[in-house]
Amino acid sequence: MTKQDFMGPKGIIIIALAVFTVLTWVFSDQIYGADAVFYQNNFGNSALNTAVSYIPAVIKTIVIMFCAWLINFVVQIVLEYFAKGSKEVITAMKLIKSLVKYLIFIVAILLCLSAWGVNTATLIASAGILSLIIGLGAQSLIADIIAGLFMVFENDFEVGDIVVIDGWRGTVTEIGMRTTKLVDYRGNIKIVNNSKISTVINQSKKTSVALCYIGVEYGDDLSRIELVIRDNIDRVKSHIPQIINGPFYKGVDSLGESSVNLLFMADCKEEDLFIVQRAMNREWKIVFDENHINIPFPQVTVSQYEAHQETMD
Template sequence: MTYVTDVVQWIREHMSKPEIVAAVFWGTVKIIIIYITARICIKIADKMISHMMLAREKSPLKFDVRRTNTIGKLIHNLISYSVNLICMLLILGQVGVNLGPLLAGAGVLGLAIGFGAQSLVKDVITGFFIIFEDQFGVGDVIQIDQFKGTVEEIGIRVTRIKSWTGEVHIIPNGNIKQVTNFSTYNSLAVIDIAVSYEADIDKAIEVLKDTVKQVHERTDNIVKDPEVLGVQMIGNSELKMRVIAECKPNTHGEVARLMNAEIKKQLDANGIEIPYPKVVTFVKSEKAVAD
């Protein structure tokens, strides 16, 4: 009971001093302002995250909705923890806590963790930006260094791609320096056809136009009318004619094979020769000289 009385007496003595009352008042005001500012910062960050996730849905790259939500929550938690930590440190500073030793200890701990897990931290940070920036998505055909294939999984630490021959390549995200994405925009099929010098060029062009038109009607992979550009090159024994067709992403190989087969059939049907290497042998006969 005596201890409580002493505490009450101490409070009365100190709280009766104007400078102490003012210090407590302004300290409380500062703490309230710090807290409200932190809440406002988190609210603004949430609005920005919602806006970015909405813009992400309109991107040409389509990702799984669960992955998008996961990234949104990850960013929210990261910002929330950071703002709350700063807010707590500022409040502790207002109540007279010496933050120097605390920050020094946290810095040493963070430095030790950073040195011990440099590769892991690099993989995680790179994976975060790959997902956040929509560099590629599951199902896209991409090439990373010498590895080309279809993306099967994008993780925070590793990316898994499967090549067309069946091999699965697991690549740490920190090792990804440059990525070529073949699935973002339409691709272009380029077909070069060789005809002999004896062929009628005008007739060959008409046959090509009719053929590519028929191929366009047979497949949905071609998004625009194919174009016959004409004679592309004059070679030693043939003329090369070029046809181009804009296709859906990563379908140019299939379209080119289909066109090559159909063009060969139509050129044969119209009597237009496709040149090929020929060997002509001359046999010289000599009459024996009779004595």
């Protein structure tokens, strides 16, 4: 929650709920006590008496949910403070934050049920209710939670890694108890249930390889071009700080229709892959221009067909 939220309508609601919570604590005897007006049944109407008798439970529910939100808010801030350093620490803290949020929510629900007179101990111990919950879909929830724990403990990927899941490439921003969130380079967010993640390509475990293809004219002297490349390869590297190893000249990759295609490679971090590829294209273009090495473009020769017409005498 941002500072702007506190200054707006959300902040007003939070302050009002805080004041309401304090007042219910101060006047708890008058609200929940045996002599409270809500239990007097002196309104002359049975339906109205019943409705009024539920007011303390409603008040308790509001207070419990607000306190649960407040506790979760404070705990999330504390955990966020410690979620610094290595990717392992950040990933673990993200998972703990998700776990704490669910635990607080479950406890709050049980307290609310208790406020309405439900015997929560019996509810928890009831095998029939548990079976009903599982039958209503808790299998997938449990599967998501177990899958999330395995992903963290087996270190398949971490927050900040670039991965490919179901053909979707993005940076892992959160590994939660139920879902994993990815964001691509356009800012699109993909949310995947942990149990649905079957195969993962982790592109951040090792360095990636940036590729650069440049075509030269067939008429140019290839030996001279390779000498120019050798003399300028260190200069190109000095202009691209994201390169870890390289760049390396790998020779003639293919013989195209209009050009001899040369291949350059460089090791870099996955998050720098496209930056390095664009930078190598630029730097080698500058080098080739300075040394009068032409990069060809497709050319088409068009000839006009003239039909032979015989004249009749």
